[in-house]
Amino acid sequence: MNNIVLIGMPGSGKTTVGRSLARVMRMHFVDADEKLEADTGRKISGIFASDGEDAFRDLESKVLAECAQMQNTVISTGGGAVLREENMKCLAQNGRIVWLNRAVSDLFSTNLTNRPLIAQDKNRIYQLFEQREPLYRKYAEITIRNRGSIPFIITRLLNILPKHLHLAVIGDPIAHTRSPQIHVAMAAESGLDLYYEACHVTREGLPEFLNKVHHDGIQGFNITIPHKSAIIPYLTTIDEYAASCGAVNTVVVKNGAMHGYNTDGDGIIGALSRMGTDVKGKKVILLGAGGAALSICRKCSMMGAEQIAVLCRSPYKAQPMQYVGAKRDEAVIVDEMTPQIMAEYARSADIVINATPLGMSGIGKDFTDFTFLDALKPGAVVCDIVYKPAQTTLLAECQKREIRHCNGLPMLVYQAIYAYEHFTGLTVDKETMYDIVLQAIEA
Numbered sequence: 088m089n090n091i092v093l094i095g096m097p098g099s100g101k102t103t104v105g106r107s108l109a110r111v112m113r114m115h116f117v118d119a120d121e122k123l124e125a126d127t128g129r130k131i132s133g134i135f136a137s138d139g140e141d142a143f144r145d146l147e148s149k150v151l152a153e154c155a156q157m158q159n160t161v162i163s164t165g166g167g168a169v170l171r172e173e174n175m176k177c178l179a180q181n182g183r184i185v186w187l188n189r190a191v192s193d194l195f196s197t198n199l200t201n202r203p204l205i206a207q208d209k210n211r212i213y214q215l216f217e218q219r220e221p222l223y224r225k226y227a228e229i230t231i232r233n234r235g236s237i238p239f240i241i242t243r244l245l246n247i248l249p250k251h252l253h254l255a256v257i258g259d260p261i262a263h264t265r266s267p268q269i270h271v272a273m274a275a276e277s278g279l280d281l282y283y284e285a286c287h288v289t290r291e292g293l294p295e296f297l298n299k300v301h302h303d304g305i306q307g308f309n310i311t312i313p314h315k316s317a318i319i320p321y322l323t324t325i326d327e328y329a330a331s332c333g334a335v336n337t338v339v340v341k342n343g344a345m346h347g348y349n350t351d352g353d354g355i356i357g358a359l360s361r362m363g364t365d366v367k368g369k370k371v372i373l374l375g376a377g378g379a380a381l382s383i384c385r386k387c388s389m390m391g392a393e394q395i396a397v398l399c400r401s402p403y404k405a406q407p408m409q410y411v412g413a414k415r416d417e418a419v420i421v422d423e424m425t426p427q428i429m430a431e432y433a434r435s436a437d438i439v440i441n442a443t444p445l446g447m448s449g450i451g452k453d454f455t456d457f458t459f460l461d462a463l464k465p466g467a468v469v470c471d472i473v474y475k476p477a478q479t480t481l482l483a484e485c486q487k488r489e490i491r492h493c494n495g496l497p498m499l500v501y502q503a504i505y506a507y508e509h510f511t512g513l514t515v516d517k518e519t520m521y522d523i524v525l526q527a528i529e530a
């Protein structure tokens with residue numbers, strides 16, 4: 088159920104309510120009568136006068152059938168739309184029918200001169216009401232009394248209608264994604280009606296997907312490889328942290344504008360806090376210098392880490408870690424990822440984060456030397472952002488040495504929770520939501 092269809096007498100407030108409701112619910116709006124006039128290039132009064140009511144009803148049925156195909160749209164119908172059962176059947180297939188029921192005496196307070204069936208004799212409205220009232224009653228799923236206050240009607244509708252949300256995740260590959268499962272679980276907890284699509288979008292397919300966003304009324308989407316940087320030129324605004332990472336994993340769409348965020352950093356901070364630690368004043372070893380490592384490095388720096396030693400196999404690629412714009416980040420050191428150098432930094436480190444794919448299922452490459460773990464001081468923690476398998480070789484080695492550790496699942500879940508807050512504008516209880524998401528994943 089994608090649309091909201093407003094029915095009711097001429098002057099019952101369908102257009103005014105429809106426009107406001109669409110704005111508040113971030114939906115599109117269409118007035119079927121206005122569309123008919125735009126499509127035909129003729130005034131409805133003219134069609135009635137020259138072609139008669141039957142010809143008008145034929146055109147109206149065609150326009151309503153087109154409106155029924157729209158997505159995420161509030162549709163304001165003409166007062167006589169209910170006269171043909173076929174109209175209501177097709178509108179109901181993809182929409183919830185709401186009757187704005189206004190007292191006949193109040194209808195006179197609106198301008199009825201442009202309504203062809205009433206213009207000559209205003210009292211005909213009583214006859215029309217008698218004829219149509221049983222039909223409105225028959226087709227309405229929801230009835231709202233319009234006593235004159237638009238904000239009151241909108242509030243009532245917002246309370247009654249499920250808050251419909253259409254989200255997506257894009258990437259190539261995408262089959263592995265857990266985002267639909269995670270977001271559907273969160274939406275169910277918040278009482279939102281969510282439709283979440285996983286879309287396989289290749290590098291070249293990004294512009295086409297963005298057309299779909301606007302056409303289908305997608306209100307937000309998550310982004311994974313290879314689009315995290317490629318999306319940036321298309322955004323209307325980008326959050327400061329995401330801009331400093333040069334990567335976006337969450338886009339919120341509002342009134343046609345696209346706003347980009349990156350929640351990976353909040354994800355790692357959430358994961359560490361679950362282990363009872365934070366990065367402020369701490370020495371961090373960050374293994375790897377790819378996209379995830381850059382987001383983590385920036386966040387650790389923003390959160391006041393004393394030192395972030397980025398250890399990687401290609402230090403020449405790690406320059407973005409050390410500079411934010413033209414400014415050097417004093418907390419960041421880049422070095423080689425050899426067993427000796429890892430052990431050297433491990434002696435004073437509080438936190439080790441693996442942001443390479445080493446140990447990940449299907450990669451076929453893994454850590455071979457764990458002597459750096461022996462060099463860690465008591466109380467140091469290890470976080471592997473790989474979550475498949477749940478226990479990587481690195482984490483198994485931590486377990487043997489009784490080093491506190493976690494895999495990449497908490498980061499994955501927290502980044503999704505922060506993305507969900509951007510999408511919905513809600514502030515959720517992170518710990519409750521975490522448990523709910525985890526249950527959904529395990530199920």
Ligand code: NAP
Nearest residue numbers: 375376377378379380400401442443444452472495498499
């Ligand atoms: P990426 O941009 O491809 O970066 C991978 C990094 O690992 C690069 O620095 C790469 O070095 C290095 N690397 C690759 N193979 C290596 C090897 N055999 N030895 C040493 N270094 C190696 O990938 P990413 O997006 O940052 O993702 C990294 C990992 O994090 C992936 O496993 C991904 O699934 C995981 N991840 C998890 C989360 C989560 O929420 N838990 C979020 C994002 C990513 P070169 O540049 O020299 O190739």
